[in-house]
Amino acid sequence: MSASQNIRAAIERSSFIRKMFEEGAKRKQQYGAENVFDFSLGNPNLEPPSKLNQILNDLISDPNPGQHAYMPNAGFLETRQAVADYLSADNKATFTPDDIVMTVGAGGGLNVVLKTILDPEDEVIIPKPYFVEYNFYLANHQGVSRPVPTHPDFSFDLDAIEGAITEKTKAVLINSPNNPTGKVYSEEDIRKLAALLTHHSTRRGHPIYLISDEPYRKIVFDGVVVPSIFDAYNESFLVTSFSKDLSIPGERIGYAAVHPDMSDKGQILAGMIFCNRTLGYVNAPALMQRAIVHLLNESVDISLYQKNRDLFCDALWSFGYRFPKPEGAFYLFPRSPIDDDVAFIEALQVENILTVPGSGFLGPGHFRIAYCVAESVIKKALPGFERVIKKY
Amino acid sequence: MSASQNIRAAIERSSFIRKMFEEGAKRKQQYGAENVFDFSLGNPNLEPPSKLNQILNDLISDPNPGQHAYMPNAGFLETRQAVADYLSADNKATFTPDDIVMTVGAGGGLNVVLKTILDPEDEVIIPKPYFVEYNFYLANHQGVSRPVPTHPDFSFDLDAIEGAITEKTKAVLINSPNNPTGKVYSEEDIRKLAALLTHHSTRRGHPIYLISDEPYRKIVFDGVVVPSIFDAYNESFLVTSFSKDLSIPGERIGYAAVHPDMSDKGQILAGMIFCNRTLGYVNAPALMQRAIVHLLNESVDISLYQKNRDLFCDALWSFGYRFPKPEGAFYLFPRSPIDDDVAFIEALQVENILTVPGSGFLGPGHFRIAYCVAESVIKKALPGFERVIKKY
Numbered sequence: 189m190s191a192s193q194n195i196r197a198a199i200e201r202s203s204f205i206r207k208m209f210e211e212g213a214k215r216k217q218q219y220g221a222e223n224v225f226d227f228s229l230g231n232p233n234l235e236p237p238s239k240l241n242q243i244l245n246d247l248i249s250d251p252n253p254g255q256h257a258y259m260p261n262a263g264f265l266e267t268r269q270a271v272a273d274y275l276s277a278d279n280k281a282t283f284t285p286d287d288i289v290m291t292v293g294a295g296g297g298l299n300v301v302l303k304t305i306l307d308p309e310d311e312v313i314i315p316k317p318y319f320v321e322y323n324f325y326l327a328n329h330q331g332v333s334r335p336v337p338t339h340p341d342f343s344f345d346l347d348a349i350e351g352a353i354t355e356k357t358k359a360v361l362i363n364s365p366n367n368p369t370g371k372v373y374s375e376e377d378i379r380k381l382a383a384l385l386t387h388h389s390t391r392r393g394h395p396i397y398l399i400s401d402e403p404y405r406k407i408v409f410d411g412v413v414v415p416s417i418f419d420a421y422n423e424s425f426l427v428t429s430f431s432k433d434l435s436i437p438g439e440r441i442g443y444a445a446v447h448p449d450m451s452d453k454g455q456i457l458a459g460m461i462f463c464n465r466t467l468g469y470v471n472a473p474a475l476m477q478r479a480i481v482h483l484l485n486e487s488v489d490i491s492l493y494q495k496n497r498d499l500f501c502d503a504l505w506s507f508g509y510r511f512p513k514p515e516g517a518f519y520l521f522p523r524s525p526i527d528d529d530v531a532f533i534e535a536l537q538v539e540n541i542l543t544v545p546g547s548g549f550l551g552p553g554h555f556r557i558a559y560c561v562a563e564s565v566i567k568k569a570l571p572g573f574e575r576v577i578k579k580y
Numbered sequence: 581m582s583a584s585q586n587i588r589a590a591i592e593r594s595s596f597i598r599k600m601f602e603e604g605a606k607r608k609q610q611y612g613a614e615n616v617f618d619f620s621l622g623n624p625n626l627e628p629p630s631k632l633n634q635i636l637n638d639l640i641s642d643p644n645p646g647q648h649a650y651m652p653n654a655g656f657l658e659t660r661q662a663v664a665d666y667l668s669a670d671n672k673a674t675f676t677p678d679d680i681v682m683t684v685g686a687g688g689g690l691n692v693v694l695k696t697i698l699d700p701e702d703e704v705i706i707p708k709p710y711f712v713e714y715n716f717y718l719a720n721h722q723g724v725s726r727p728v729p730t731h732p733d734f735s736f737d738l739d740a741i742e743g744a745i746t747e748k749t750k751a752v753l754i755n756s757p758n759n760p761t762g763k764v765y766s767e768e769d770i771r772k773l774a775a776l777l778t779h780h781s782t783r784r785g786h787p788i789y790l791i792s793d794e795p796y797r798k799i800v801f802d803g804v805v806v807p808s809i810f811d812a813y814n815e816s817f818l819v820t821s822f823s824k825d826l827s828i829p830g831e832r833i834g835y836a837a838v839h840p841d842m843s844d845k846g847q848i849l850a851g852m853i854f855c856n857r858t859l860g861y862v863n864a865p866a867l868m869q870r871a872i873v874h875l876l877n878e879s880v881d882i883s884l885y886q887k888n889r890d891l892f893c894d895a896l897w898s899f900g901y902r903f904p905k906p907e908g909a910f911y912l913f914p915r916s917p918i919d920d921d922v923a924f925i926e927a928l929q930v931e932n933i934l935t936v937p938g939s940g941f942l943g944p945g946h947f948r949i950a951y952c953v954a955e956s957v958i959k960k961a962l963p964g965f966e967r968v969i970k971k972y
Contacts, residue, residue, distance in 0.1 A: 190787065190844035191851040192699045192721075198858075199850050231650045240648075244640050244867075248633050256632075256828040258623045292684055292832070295860035303720075307584045324858035328695075328720075329584075395582065436648040438866030440684070440832075452582035458591050459583040466590075466716035468687035473865040474830030 198324070205548065208533075212542045219540055225569035227557045228542040230367065230518070232435040234488040234560070240434065243482045247475060256474050261465045262457075263290025263443075263477055270481040271443055275426075279418040281448045289444045289460045290472035293437070294403045294429035297444035298325050298361075299467055301399055301425050304459035306331040310358040312399075313349055317342075317521065317551025319367045319401075331358070335550050341512045342371040342521075346380055353388050359397040360385065364414055365404040368549045368556040369521040370497075370514020372408060375415035382421035395423040395451060402426060403442070406433040406487045408516040409494040422449045430480055432518075433487040441476035493518050496559040500566055507574045511554075518560040521551065525580040529555050535579065539572030590716070597940065600925075604934045611932055617961035619949045620934040622759065622910070624827040626880040626952070632826065635874045639867060648866050653857045654849075655682025655835075655869055662873040663835055667818075671810040673840045681836045681852045682864035685829070686795045686821035689836035690717050690753075691859055693791055693817050696851035698723040702750040704791075705741055709734075709913065709943025711759045711793075723750070727942050733904045734763040734913075738772055745780050751789040752777065756806055757796040760941045760948040761913040762889075762906020764800060767807035774813035787815035787843060794818060795834070798825040798879045800908040801886040814841045822872055824910075825879040833868035885910050888951040892958055899966045903946075910952040913943065917972040921947050927971065931964030 191199070209228070216224045247255070262268060268285035275283040291297035302312070308330035314322055316335045326333050334357070336348040349360065360381065364373045373381075382398070389395045400417045405428060408414060417424045429442030446456060464471065471477075500520060501513055511522035524532040529545040533555050536543055546554030559566060583591070601620075608616045639647070654660060660677035667675040683689035694704070700722035706714055708727045718725050726749070728740040741752065752773065756765045765773075774790070781787045792809045797820060800806060809816045821834030838848060856863065863869075892912060893905055903914035916924040921937040925947050928935055938946030951958060 191696055191847045192702075194699070195696055195851040195854060196847065198854055199847070202854070229650070235645055236648055241640050245637065248636050248640070253627055256628055256830050258621070258829045292861055295862050297860075299860035304583055304587055307586070310584075321858060325860060328859060436866075437650045438648050438863060440862060440865050455583045455588065455591070459587040462587060462590055462594070466713060467720060467859065468689075468691035468717060469684055469861070470687050470832060471830060473832050473868070474828075475867070476865070 194327070204530075211537055215537070215540055224540045224542065225565050225572070226542045227559065227561065227569070228544050230432075230558050230560060231437065232432055232488070232518070232560045233562055234435050234492060236435045237483070237486045237488060239483065239486055240436070240479065243479050244475070247478050255478070259471060259474065261461050261471050262288070263472055264474070267477045267481050270484055271445070274484045275418075275445055279416045281418050283445065283448055286457065287446050287448050289457070289464055290477055291427075291442050291444055291464060292469045292472055293431055293440040293442045294401055294427050295321065295325070296440065296464075296467075296469050296472070297427040297429070297442050298322070298399070298401060299328060300460050300463045300469070301427060301444055302326060302331060303329045303463040303467060304456060305358055305397060307358075309356060311354060311356040312358060313352045313360045315344060315349070315362060317368055317546060317549035317554065319363060320548055320550070322361060332356070342366065342369040344373060344377045344381060346377075346384060349381065350384055353396070355392070357388075357396055359399050361399045361401065363401040365408060365514070365516025367404070367517055368519045368544075368546070368551065370517045370519050371512075372412055372414055372515040378415045378417060378420045385421060385423070389423065398424045400424065400426050402428045403432045404517040407490055407493055407518060409490070409497060410515070412515045414516065418447050422447045423451065430483070434483060435488050436476070439473065439476045441472055441480060443472070493560065496561070496563060496566060499563065500557065500559050503570045504573060507577050509573070509577060518558060520557040520559065521546065521554050522557070524553050524555050525577050527553050529553055535576050536572070539576055541569050541572045541576075586719070596922075603929055607929070607932055616932045616934065617957050617964070618934045619951065619953065619961070620936050622824075622950050622952060623829065624824055624880070624910070624952045625954055626827050626884060628827045629875070629878045629880060631875060631878055632828070632871065635871050636867070639870050647870070651863060651866065653853050653863050654680070655864055656866070659869045659873050662876060663837070666876045667810075667837055671808045673810050675837065675840055678849065679838050679840050681849070681856055682869050683819075683834050683836055683856060684861045684864055685823055685832040685834045686793055686819050687713065687717070688832065688856075688859075688861050688864070689819040689821070689834050690714070690791070690793060691720060692852050692855045692861070693819060693836055694718060694723060695721045695855040695859060696848060697750055697789060699750075701748060703746060703748040704750060705744045705752045707736055707741070707754060709760055709938060709941035709946065711755060712940055712942070714753060724748070734758065734761040736765060736769045736773060738769075738776060741773065742776055745788070747784070749780075749788050751791050753791045753793065755793040757800060757906070757908025759796070759909055760911045760936075760938070760943065762909045762911050763904075764804055764806055764907040770807045770809060770812045777813060777815070781815065789815050789817060791817045791819060794820045795824045796909040799882055799885055799910060801882070801889060802907070804907045806908065810839050814839045815843065822875070826875060827880050828868070831865065831868045833864055833872060835864070885952065888953070888955060888958060891955065892949065892951050895962045896965060899969050901965070901969060910950060912949040912951065913938065913946050914949070916945055916947050917969050919945055921945055927968050928964070931961075931968055933961050933964045933968075
């Protein structure tokens with residue numbers, strides 16, 4: 189009777205993950221951190237572009253008053269203008285600052301969008317596997333997740349999506365490049381999804397929204413380009429952050445953008461600004477808002493992630509692991525050689541290799557490897573990966 | 581059918597406030613911003629202590645890697661240690677880093693605490709008048725506010741608090757120094773409130789929590805000290821931010837602390853860390869966490885706010901306005917000379933004076949003046965205040 193029922197249940201459910209992290213921490217203490225190969229976290233290893241510090245230094249010596257004060261809840265006009273210009277260059281539509289709400293990372297942005305649109309029991313369709321925090325974000329606002337299967341290459345199963353649509357469907361939530369699979373949905377798939385949603389929105393007389401979570405948008409390989417959801421569908425929200433491409437996840441800076449031609453746009457944006465305020469974020473951190481004005485076209489050196497991916501893919505494939513080559517993000521999502529993915533990641537733990545079971549992403553029978561680590565960590569871990577698969 | 585019902589209703593309800601702000605903006609455009617006297621916002625006018633920039637410069641040139649990366653969701657250990665040491669010096673209890681969760685301002689901290697403890701329909705007792713965002717924070721987590729009256733000097737009405745306790749009561753939420761009244765609750769009142777809550781907690785076999793929102797703790801006058809809730813009551817949460825005392829509200833940095841001897845502390849803290857993560861905050865902004873390690877004993881020059889208070893009080897009293905002298909924060913909450921506080925603040929608007937009606941704080945028949953402004957603004961506005969009260 190101290191913490192709420194929901195929270196006690198959530199803590200109970202996540203006790204396995206906690207045990208897993210405790211096991212990892214124990215091994216680091218026992219064998220030395222350098223001898224434990226931690227692929228469990230999406231915490232980028234690359235340092236932010238050097239331009240970040242240069243910009244921060246300039247901003248800190250700016251003598252104008254009010255630099256750390258409250259600004260409009262949607263964010264500084266200058267920042268929203270810069271984001272609008274950036275999006276206008278990257279999409280067919282023309283964005284204005286009013287189409288942008290600066291947020292406390294993508295996690296903040298998703299909560300803002302979901303709270304704005306969800307009535308209790310409203311459903312959100314999400315292709316599996318997916319970042320499990322989405323379930324908590326939905327639960328925060330009494331929404332219900334409707335996970336749907338994808339094809340073996342992790343592309344949309346449009347029949348499954350259509351089959352999941354009910355009177356309660358309020359949105360489809362996608363994440364491209366995907367965590368945990370690294371999948372980038374193709375332009376054709378996005379177009380077909382948009383056609384499907386247009387059809388059902390028209391039939392019902394109100395929109396089924398498309399929400400695209402794109403923090404890995406710039407982390408793509410071999411010249412892949414992430415297709416624009418805005419070019420395909422007017423009833424779209426883009427949510428993103430600078431956490432991954434600038435390696436600043438601790439600073440909590442991102443944004444949510446709405447399609448300039450979204451229906452009822454005024455109401456939706458007023459709702460988003462209200463939710464940004466009343467969810468307790470109030471506004472995205474001021475100093476980082478001012479910094480990203482100058483960093484929209486920057487990123488860490490993506491080729492280093494591609495090098496990690498190639499090294500890992502070639503080696504794991506040669507050992508017998510099976511998975512499609514990811515086109516973006518910094519994750520691999522191989523099939524576990526045995527059905528019990530938890531037992532398999534425990535076998536990897538014995539080799540001091542830390543990964544996450546696919547069940548944690550509604551993708552049982554798989555496991556996730558986060559390769560946003562130094563190349564040397566991958567090289568040292570490879571023999572362990574080989575030894576473990578040989579056992580099965 | 582676009583934004584959710586709740587959000588549409590909230591936007592509808594706040595349309596009056598929007599109109600008020602639009603009227604203010606129109607007047608600034610019409611008469612020049614320098615001729616409109618804006619006392620409507622709690623946005624501190626003083627610049628942060630110069631030490632802030634010095635510290636930020638040092639931190640930015642720190643060559644250690646990972647400074648902008650994810651850290652534990654509760655915050656950097658070094659930051660939580662510094663806050664724990666600060667609280668240990670200020671209270672009888674001894675705090676450890678595990679008692680502290682760094683948050684996205686006090687707004688973030690309150691949402692984290694409320695989500696952790698509230699089951700749907702749980703009630704939170706709040707002495708009136710109060711910062712109306714509390715109602716939204718409660719609604720976020722399906723909580724219900726139980727506003728209770730205070731005495732004419734804004735001190736607790738303990739009978740009213742006791743009368744409001746039901747089986748559903750989960751917490752009492754106080755704010756001292758208070759927004760909008762400037763009231764600092766006395767040590768005796770805090771002790772009596774603690775005794776009352778202890779009695780009813782014992783009877784029910786589970787705690788009624790005390791949550792104290794104290795962002796104005798350092799903004800006190802004439803040597804007043806804000807009494808420690810931790811010294812009075814074990815089942816206490818302190819929520820605060822550096823927004824007001826360091827004048828950095830846009831940076832969204834604060835913390836929530838639990839009493840080291842709170843019952844079920846482990847469960848409560850695990851819940852708070854879970855909520856900090858899943859509400860989408862993830863963690864308090866990294867750079868500001870590192871900065872406040874060195875700024876816990878700093879503040880803006882509080883004597884400037886005291887000077888504003890004294891200037892305003894003496895003048896308004898001499899014109900016939902009636903209100904108790906505030907002991908802290910930077911607000912006055914005078915009685916409106918007429919019952920209709922909205923009509924009264926509209927009369928002030930005609931003098932280009934912007935204030936907020938007390939109804940917005942569940943304190944009808946009053947209005948709020950935020951005096952975190954330049955002294956010259958107060959001086960220029962005084963004749964207008966005098967002209968308006970003379971009409972009634």
